[in-house]
Amino acid sequence: MLSRTADNLFWLSRYVERADYLARILEATSRLAMLPGAGDTAWASALITAGCYDAFKEIYGEPTTETAIEFLAFSDKNPSSIRRCLETARFNARAVRTALTVEMWETINGAWLELQKMNAKSFATGRSSQFTDWVKDISLRIDGSGHRTMLRNDAYWFTRLGFYIERADNTARILDVKYHILLPEASAVGGGIDYSQWAAILRSVNALTAYRWVYREELRPWLIADLLILKPELPRSLAACYGAIVTNLDSLSNAYGRHGKAQRVAQTIQTALQNTTIDGIFKIGLHEFLTKFIADNTKVGQAISDQYLA
Amino acid sequence: MAFNEMLGSDGGVRAPYAGVSRWLESVNLDQLDRRRAEAELFYRRGGITFAVYGDTQGEERIIPFDIIPRILAGKEWNVLAKGLEQRVKALNLYLADIYSKQESLRAGIVPEELVWQNPAFRPEVTGVAVPHGVYVHIAGVDVVRIDENDFYVLEDNARTPSGVSYMLGGREICYRLMADLYGAHNIAPIDHYPDELFSTLCSVAPQRAGESPNVVILTPGQFNSAYYEHSFLADKMGVELVEGRDLFIRDDHVYMRTTEGPKRVDVIYRRVDDDFLDPLVFRPDSMLGVPGLFNCYAKGNVALANAIGTGAADDKAIYSHMPEIVKFFLGEEPILKNVPTWCCRKPDDLAYVLEHLSELVVKEVHGSGGYGMLVGPQADKAAIADFKNRLKANPANYIAQPTLALSSCPSFVEKGIAPRHVDLRPFVLTGANGVKIVPGGLTRVAMREGSLVVNSSQGGGTKDTWVIDL
Secondary structure (H helix, E strand, C coil): CEHHHHHHHHHHHHHHHHHHHHHHHHHHHHHHHCCCCCHHHHHHHHHHHCCCHHHHHHHHCCCCHHHHHHHHHHCCCCCCCHHHHHHHHHHHHHHCHHHCCHHHHHHHHHHHHHHHHCCHHHHCCCCHHHHHHHHHHHHHHHHHHHHHHCCCCHHHHHHHHHHHHHHHHHHHHHHHHCHHHHCCCHHHHCCHHHHHHHHHHHHHCCCHHHHHHHHCCCCCHHHHHHHHHHCCCCCCCHHHHHHHHHHHHHHHHHHHCCCCHHHHHHHHHHHHHHCCCHHHHHHHCHHHHHHHHHHHHHHHHHHHHHHHHC | CCCECCCCCCCCCCHHHHHHHHHHHHCCHHHHHHHHHHHHHHHHHHCCCECCCCCCCCCCECCCEEEEEEEEEHHHHHHHHHHHHHHHHHHHHHHHHHCCCCHHHHCCCCCHHHHHCCCCCCHHHCCCCCHHHCCCCEEEEEEEECCCCCEEEEEEECCCCCCHHHHHHHHHHHHHHCHHHHHCCCECCCCCHHHHHHHHHHHCCCHHHCCCCCEEEECCCCCCCCHHHHHHHHHHHCCEEECHHHEEEECCEEEEEECCEEEECCEEEECCCHHHCCCCCCCCCCCCCCCCHHHHHHCCCCEEECCCCHHHHCCHHHHCCHHHHHHHHHCCCCCCEECCCEECCCHHHHHHHHHCHHHEEEEECCCCCCCCCEEHHHCCHHHHHHHHHHHHHCHHHEEEEECCCCCEEEEEECCEEEEEEEEEECEEEEECCEEEECCCCEEEEECCCCCCCCCHHHCEEEEEEEEECC
16 A cells, blocks of 8 residues: 555554543543642643643643643644644545545544534533543544454554554553652552542543452552553553554564564564563663653654655 | 426426426425435535635535436437547547647648647647557536537536546435435436546556556645545545655656555556646646656656646637537537637637627636636626726637526525526546446536536536436
């Protein structure tokens, strides 16, 4: 297929995944911000997780619930607001609509049309959960329509790679922003606020219920890190993302009859994740581990780009 | 008084419209309105849109679709199809001639200066052989009907005519929404158009391409007004939709950048104008084309559809000579009529036109899309005065024709069902194995009462066109 088509598919998925992730951050933070004493730092932390704190501060100064939601959800001034992500996704989709099934295209285009009808009021405080629910629903429909209707060929694999590379990055960033409350010694501090913070992390990766099914005990920060990094059964864990990245890259190399740097780097990351434990990670340092992971994940994205998309 | 295709000249329902007439009596307006809304939703959700240049408000618009189909009897169509085939054959022979021996010029069929001074004439392709002598692989010939038996050609669009996706989309909507009426007619199918187009394109591939040539569509990109159509056709033919930046030249061959490395391209259905195809030969500022493409084309390593330079055959000044062109190259009487045309570059014609502006339609020689034209009978004094000045300043840029009474068809408009003026754009394919035309074409309808301008950029809509067994 055309390199440009593959590139558009890859980024289309990344933007949809990012919109979904931002919706989860918004939702988790809205809950957190309602707790006494948590509001001040909650939105700053959310903006840092979304990678747009500096841009925000330049325009608004200190975050409030209203300004942070506006900026993350809807603002034109934020190139990765949810709205802009969905618009960019649709732009990419329109550029390659021949590579999409009708079902996928209509889902994306339908979402974009609905978005045109929304305005700042649609995101006002108290209504933001309606909006985040809508965004999550859209990403489920795009993901689902792709899964159910696309041919299993390179177009599909590039789409999947976009989802998983972005997802791995997002999960790692959530962990990294919150790493200080996940250190084993943090549990000694304890208290209601920490509990809510931990729950917020799990909510932002859709894993609060999953945690209970996997560990069957109360929230422990190191187990949260274990779940999000190493448990392949959690769809947003780094291990699960890399399982999928390696599989999809293998499908590409089998179809094209050529193995490249992307395959090698991804395989190395996966092997490392399989051969480590959460204790081992805490020994290296959680922050150090995540910093390296984010850099490695970016390398895989770059290698995919060099190998196929240029 | 315009010819009403349903009611005819004597007021009785014409045979092809018997079914539609009965059906119109049985449906109520609410039902029609619901179907119209569903059709609109179909276009919106599908992103079946077009862009109007210079309009910042509606970046993507949908074209209004009128759900009441236009009907042509099979025997009417057969005559029309023969005329179209004849006309396009003549266009191809004429182009082959002006880019090689130029016998028609020596014979005085077309005044030489009309060719040399024509900006769409491309001296660069003189002597460049095109596969099977085909220049115009896809033509969209605009035809209007005046009465029971009179069809006139209004324009020969031989460059990159668009609208075929609306023809096919309209049929799709009729399948979905008009099952009652659809089922009651025996309609000639058109769904195979993409297959016919694909085989036409394959048939002109360079020989070395072998059994399965690599065909692509070249689009200017998603900001082009016809982008939807480009992607639609690529999808239906199963070929890549490329932009200039996806292509590059190596050793006088064209390649596209793919995830598996370079892949050679054999046939390009280009929806990019000549001017923008190759910055090394044509406009140097073009970002839409491929540097070096012309050279590959001249060496026969890649086929372009349509060929370079076809604009020399379809402007409105050459148009007036089409009857002679048909006779000269085919030795036949033209089957389709030509609208009498005054060429304002001729002083006598100009004088007549200036005298009769309020009766005439004046068009730019190279205009399209309904831009820059004057419909005399519907223009106010100021517009006529303005056109007078423009004509005097640059007479060669204009032609004039009598205002034709375009036929009308029953259409569903805000007030209910009313006649609206229509034209017809059939799509004529020419490949190594001759001419193919899917029955019917795109009917364009002027949705405003009394309006004669059917272009989508001017608020025109479309209808499905049914050629029925009769």
